[in-house]
């Protein structure tokens with residue numbers, strides 16, 4: 001047992017299934033431990049390190065801001081915060097941004113905005129909808145929206161007025177929306193839920209119903225956002241404009257920051273005093289975020305992500321074809337890709353991969369969830385494919 005593992009076990013509340021590895025450094029697509037081992041990181045801190053580890057431009061932006069100030073209260077405007085908000089607005093449907101520290105807090109802000117919007121229409125327009133199988137965070141609101149019982153059964157009662165619609169099921173949608181609905185929270189691609197994508201048919205119907213019943217469509221892009229799905233936002237694949245988008249994870253390039261992006265017609269729903277956060281929109285994290293966005297929106301970056309995606313999915317399908325007894329399906333887009341396996345093989349593959357210097361993540365029990373750095377090279381993709389194929 002490494003000293004650090006031991007110390008962590010002794011003093012940190014036991015909520016995570018830690019690996020007995022002491023990571024001391026990260027660079028690009030690799031992490032390095034204190035025993036001289038390197039690990040090819042195929043899940044990027046669960047979609048946080050989208051530009052890999054130690055990106056020099058993000059690091060320079062952070063260091064520059066650290067030299068100026070670490071924190072300002074929200075009594076002051078802050079240059080890095082205003083710059084990041086401007087960059088997000090200029091690259092999205094939104095006209096205003098609220099900053100939080102995490103994804104679940106961005107969703108909490110969106111819940112408050114939705115409830116206030118509903119209440120401004122009539123007294124019982126407070127019902128929230130989300131999908132079965134979804135994941136929206138661990139705070140009480142986020143956990144209630146999350147459509148998986150295991151995350152909330154020990155913590156009841158949860159937030160009232162929340163129902164879950166069967167994923168992509170038009171009939172269930174029709175039976176659950178009404179004039180009492182104030183918002184529907186969706187993930188364009190369910191991440192924790194096993195990399196399954198919302199259908200165009202469902203999306204079209206949802207947009208129609210949102211107009212008919214006057215409810216908000218709130219897109220949780222905390223995992224899919226900022227280049228992960230090949231476009232800056234995963235919603236861009238469809239012909240609709242969200243009312244609200246929530247972000248976090250990759251936004252700060254590894255530093256904690258979340259955001260709620262708000263459409264022009266909704267920017268006056270929440271007013272001074274309605275919401276806030278001491279640390280929300282930390283200047284150092286915001287400086288990192290501006291550097292992240294600059295890279296993502298630079299010429300050719302997202303085209304390159306799409307090309308790598310096509311290559312990886314094609315190669316994975318070839319491998320799946322050769323091992324139909326192990327792999328049930330390869331799915332996803334951009335660099336959020338699920339490899340669904342039969343039985344509990346995904347966890348066996350994950351364990352074997354670790355011993356070969358490859359970091360894999362498994363979700364929903366039997367799905368290997370690939371979330372490599374968007375900056376991964378073709379050589380590194382080939383390295384992953386060779387190790388993966390060897391294990392199969």
Ligand SMILES: Cc1ncc(COP(=O)(O)O)c(C=O)c1O
Nearest residue numbers: 102103104135136137222223248
């Ligand atoms: C889609 C989605 N929403 C919300 C969250 C919660 O984000 P955070 O852990 O930053 O609170 C996550 C985290 O995995 C997520 O994937």
